[in-house]
Amino acid sequence: MWYHKPAINEELLQSLPNLKVVASAGVGIDHLDLKLLSRYGVKVSNTPFIVSTDTADMGMALLLASSRRLVEGNNLNVSPDTEYFPADWLGVEVSGATIGIVGMGTIGYKVAERAKAFEMKILYHNRNQRKKEEESAVGAIYCKKIDDLLQQSDFVLLTVNLTPQTHKLIGKRELELMKPTATLINVSRGLVVDQDALVEALQNKVIKAAALDVTYPEPLPRDHPLLKLKNVIITPHIGSATKKTRWVMMEEMAESIEAGLEGLPIPREVL
Amino acid sequence: VGKKVQAIYLWWHKPVIDKELLQSLPNLKVIANSGVGMDHLDLKLVASFGVKIANAPRAVSSSTADTGMALLLASARRLLEVHNISISSSMEYREADILGVKVAGATLGIIGMGSIGYKIALRAKAFEMNVLYHNRTRRKVQEEQAVGATYCKKIDSLLQQADFVMLVVSLTPQTHKLIGKRELELMKPTATLINISRGAVIDQEALVAALRTGVIRAAALDVTSPEPLPRDHPLLKLKNVIITPHLGIKTDKATYMITEEAVENILAALNGLPLPSEVYPS
Numbered sequence: 001m002w003y004h005k006p007a008i009n010e011e012l013l014q015s016l017p018n019l020k021v022v023a024s025a026g027v028g029i030d031h032l033d034l035k036l037l038s039r040y041g042v043k044v045s046n047t048p049f050i051v052s053t054d055t056a057d058m059g060m061a062l063l064l065a066s067s068r069r070l071v072e073g074n075n076l077n078v079s080p081d082t083e084y085f086p087a088d089w090l091g092v093e094v095s096g097a098t099i100g101i102v103g104m105g106t107i108g109y110k111v112a113e114r115a116k117a118f119e120m121k122i123l124y125h126n127r128n129q130r131k132k133e134e135e136s137a138v139g140a141i142y143c144k145k146i147d148d149l150l151q152q153s154d155f156v157l158l159t160v161n162l163t164p165q166t167h168k169l170i171g172k173r174e175l176e177l178m179k180p181t182a183t184l185i186n187v188s189r190g191l192v193v194d195q196d197a198l199v200e201a202l203q204n205k206v207i208k209a210a211a212l213d214v215t216y217p218e219p220l221p222r223d224h225p226l227l228k229l230k231n232v233i234i235t236p237h238i239g240s241a242t243k244k245t246r247w248v249m250m251e252e253m254a255e256s257i258e259a260g261l262e263g264l265p266i267p268r269e270v271l
Numbered sequence: 272v273g274k275k276v277q278a279i280y281l282w283w284h285k286p287v288i289d290k291e292l293l294q295s296l297p298n299l300k301v302i303a304n305s306g307v308g309m310d311h312l313d314l315k316l317v318a319s320f321g322v323k324i325a326n327a328p329r330a331v332s333s334s335t336a337d338t339g340m341a342l343l344l345a346s347a348r349r350l351l352e353v354h355n356i357s358i359s360s361s362m363e364y365r366e367a368d369i370l371g372v373k374v375a376g377a378t379l380g381i382i383g384m385g386s387i388g389y390k391i392a393l394r395a396k397a398f399e400m401n402v403l404y405h406n407r408t409r410r411k412v413q414e415e416q417a418v419g420a421t422y423c424k425k426i427d428s429l430l431q432q433a434d435f436v437m438l439v440v441s442l443t444p445q446t447h448k449l450i451g452k453r454e455l456e457l458m459k460p461t462a463t464l465i466n467i468s469r470g471a472v473i474d475q476e477a478l479v480a481a482l483r484t485g486v487i488r489a490a491a492l493d494v495t496s497p498e499p500l501p502r503d504h505p506l507l508k509l510k511n512v513i514i515t516p517h518l519g520i521k522t523d524k525a526t527y528m529i530t531e532e533a534v535e536n537i538l539a540a541l542n543g544l545p546l547p548s549e550v551y552p553s
Contacts, residue, residue, distance in 0.1 A: 053373075053374075053375040053399065054373060054374075054375070057344060057347075057348070057374050057375065057398065058348060060340075060344060060398075061341075061344035061345060061347075061348050061350055062350075064337065064340060064341035064344060064345070065341060065344075065345050065350055067341075067522075068337065068338060068341050068515075068518060068521075068522070069518070070341055070342075070345055070350070070351070070513070070515060071350075071351060071354055073515040073516050073518050074351055074513055074514060074515055076516050077499060077500075077507070077514045077515060077516045078507045078508075078514065080502050082499055082502070082516075083499070084499065085498065085499060085516040085517060087282065087283055089516070089518070089521060090521050090522055090523050090526060091518060091521055091522050091523075092522055092523060093333075093334060093337075093522035093523060093524035093525060094337045094522075095333035095334065095336075095337055096333070096524070113397050114394075114397045114398060116397060117393050117394045117396065117397030117398075118333075118337065118340075118394060118397075119333065219357065222360050222361075227357070227358040227360075228358075233350075233354055234354060234357040234358060235348075235350060235353045235354055235357060236353055236356060236357050236369065238348065238349075238353060238369055238371065241348075241369055241370050241371055242347075242348075242370060242371050242372060242373035242374075243370050243371075243372070243373065244373040244376075245373055246370060
């Protein structure tokens, strides 16, 4: 299963009586109806850990590109009309700024490790608090209430998985709690953010900017307001899109499929 | 008016400090530079007029290191290219074949391991990169170990092994066109060249040729020669190049800190005290 295709529904499952295993690329499984698949006796696997580093890198890449205005800068530099660089053209300093990581799983923790090297102050919000040693290793401070994180962060980075609890986790209320100088970065799932509320917040300068590797849907309709906002960077869900990682993902999926076909325990099975 | 001027705060190389200007300002005591690079100043000339010079070394290092990493990541993950695809109004959509280069486990070669180069090494280590460096002098062992950096006495050795080559030297007669045809050919064809130092450190024509023929994979440049480039320059048209408008230190915080450092130096000079960051002609 690649980029959520084919869509797994009752019709498809009925037409494939001998289907034994569905190997899904990546870590997210929000596109799969696990109960339905279980009823048909079909096993499911994903590729959870191999994607973590590249996705964390993507989060940092978006954070840096947005704060330093890389897209605008590059456009300025190649534009046929540019005669000189304006002296008051400034970006936001990353070193020493505060990052709020929402979702401190494997990917969130890798983001924290990277942010630490930029001398950033690290806040995080998670269902559960991490162990003291894990927190100390990256200097991360736990925010039991997401509000505290939102109010203090210069960069809010979303690395949760999509569940009924995280659906529209960031809406109008949350955006208004953020600083007007803050940037929202999303490498989780488009549906974690209330997209309409985000558009409004960006248009009304409730927050400064957004950088999104994920949207809903993907791709966005070509006339969507997010595509036209100057303070938005959008990338086409490439969090795990590097040659090396995709190679390993393929290997892992093949391995899971082989195990499933031979009736052996499936590596990376999702239960 | 000229007689009243005792200090100049130099912003983006303006005003141009030449003999004429210095002669018209007999009471000038100090020139404070906004930034760390001094290649645009004739230090000997200024000193000959009894004028002190200061730069702002402390304020620039983090911002510039951040810019280096921003360019490295943007180039590796093809950020600008895919952003343009994402917002394009055309209905064509390519999914699975937009692959970038994995940064974790890749080798970064830092040329110029001063304050800025070292901060880059610290950041690269957190990205699980393998760090090589080339410098006039070798750093202390503890400093190397803290960032896991390996010294390459010969630049060739660094060029041959690096997946990303980052230039962080100051511009001097020795570093002028440091990276030319020979050096580019020593690099891997899958490698990326990142420049946050000065445009003149690279032989620009050689770079264009190397990028066109796949001698190296890509380049990301925050500096060029001149700035801005003429609008018809080939570098502006190459797909595998990111060029940013010298935004190395252009952040709210850095600008503030640079100005603070400059003011400190100016006040010290006007009060006959030692300057915190005086620069001497070599």
